[in-house]
Amino acid sequence: MISNEQVTGKIIKGIGGFYYVKTNHGHEVLECKARGVLRHQKIIPTVGDEVMIQSDNPGEWMIESILPRKNIFIRPPVANVDIGLIVFSMTHPKPNLLLLDMLLISSEIQNVTPVVCFTKRDLTSSVDETAIKEIYEKTPYKLFFFSHNDTGTMDEIIGEIGGKTAFMAGPSGVGKSTMANYLCADQTMETGTLSQKLKRGKHTTRHVELLETKNGGFLLDTPGFSSYQISEMIKPEELREYFPEFSRGECRFKSCLHKEEPGCDVKEAVAAGKISAVRYEHYLSLLDEIKKDQY
Template sequence: MREGRVLKAFGGYFFVYDFESKEVYRCKIRGKLKNEGSDVITGDLVKFDLLDDGSGVVEERLERKNSLFRPVIANIDQVIITFAIVEPDLDFKLLDRLLVLAEIADLEVTICINKVELSSLEVAREQLLPYQKIGYRVIYTSAKEGIGLDDLVEALKDNVSVFAGPSGVGKSSLLNAIQAGLELKVGEISQRIKRGKHTTRHVELLSLDTGGWVADTPGFSSLDLSFITAEGLQYFFPELIDYLSQCKFNPCSHSHEPQCAVKEAVEKEEITAERYQNYLKFLAEIENKKKSW
């Protein structure tokens, strides 16, 4: 039996890259897998057999090391969270939401700020400095002018990576710029709502000449965090971790309690006020959603 990786699922078929032959085969799923409830998604490692007509049948899905639910993809090494500095404007609340989801999945993170040709690079660096201080890697790119593409290639090399971010920030344009021959469809910004139009319709892993795989994914503008507990949210903001044991009350929500070390750190500007405010907004979302159940 052969082993491979699912590169995409489309039209009821699963396109599987064979590790030995380095060929891609169009496969169906064995009925018993469906009956067992073993879903197969992009990124899954599978065992499959070839049929006489050159197509294949997936017989087994191997154990996943991780998975994301939006985009739906498995066995990822890192996420490249991509935003434009303008057109559309950088949405820090959405950035923090995506960072929380990456922390939950225990993924390495690179923040990619694209379209820097449309704004001051110095301003962009100043805006993202708090994230670098937290420990996130930030790279600045322009698909149009070729700025920072070497940094992006280095980040992607020999990894299985997923691009995540809203529509219109240039994810497909960046991939077209670093990998010849992709010719991914690129959309334009709506002048009415100042957001991008969806150009990627399904999740697909693409092979890079420099080594590794990368997923171009459908864009999105909001993500639900209600599956996280109110008590658990604090652990997905890395800059809060060192202060949690110093609060007077345990548990502490870091919202209204007196003698809260997190709130004191915000006042001392050891934790950025903007990130803290987004923490409070996410906390309120989670608590309100639980009350409605």
């Protein structure tokens, strides 16, 4: 590439002030540093950023600017995430569906499309799988159930994230690293050892990196996302918008929080079995939590 040429690309890794940008044309990975003007403006390049880079001298590339971000996360630092792979196991540990719903809400608040994955299908019964499906059948969320050797279903998941950037979220011990190793093309995510003291998985990566999936997407190498404190992100009256199966504008009162108000269409739908009672209970629990934290 010639000197002074400007190129666009995505930051896939950052270590010690150096950023590695995969170019949109040619698909080279170029080592870059950030222009001083970005530091003066307190703009920190982040893995996932779409950037404009330029070479002033042969072999030396600088990040000139960062294109507008779709979203940005702080822990771990990553930008422009499209898909959230929310991973739970059917057993060992059993799925915590309240935590699942919190992760669904956290994803949507950040403009991330959640895809729900249940591992260890072979270790439980079809009755348990059916029960979960019935809870979420009125929602638009895609659910996948599979075992560690079910490559067909994991290939479907690869199709969901093709050409997009995804992260993983969920509790330890559900098989996120094993799943990631299949999804990624030629790179592998280290499987962490179990901390006997903490009884939870330890992260083995020391930097944030995007691994390329088998069909041109990217997967964040840190399987450590957790739900954000929802009460810090939304108001009580906004929570209902993140339960897509709830009716809109059908209640007697426009400001209905679907709790104690008369003429509530959502409560009637729950009583009639049109909305999962489990999801509604989670809504009430989260509503009380937000109110408690904010008032």
